[in-house]
Amino acid sequence: MRNLLNHMKFTKKQLEKLADQTRLLSWAQGAIITSASGFNLTISLATVSVIIINFVTLQILGLFFDKRSEK
Numbered sequence: 001m002r003n004l005l006n007h008m009k010f011t012k013k014q015l016e017k018l019a020d021q022t023r024l025l026s027w028a029q030g031a032i033i034t035s036a037s038g039f040n041l042t043i044s045l046a047t048v049s050v051i052i053i054n055f056v057t058l059q060i061l062g063l064f065f066d067k068r069s070e071k
Contacts, residue, residue: 015069019062026058 010018033043033051 010068012069015065019065019069022058022062022065026055026062029058030055 030051033047
């Protein structure tokens with residue numbers, strides 16, 4: 001992935017925007033699943049695990065974009 005981003009030229013502003021949107025996406029997917037529990041839908045441990053892994057991955061990706069924009 002690092003090679004791909006080295007070949008693609010992003011401006012600092014674009015990278016900051018990507019970081020913000022990635023963080024927003026991580027919170028949104030968590031909120032959607034959490035609100036679904038209000039509709040009496042059963043949520044298994046596997047589902048919760050996937051949500052947590054996805055949230056953490058998106059947060060790390062947002063941090064990566066932030067670090068990249070500082071260069």
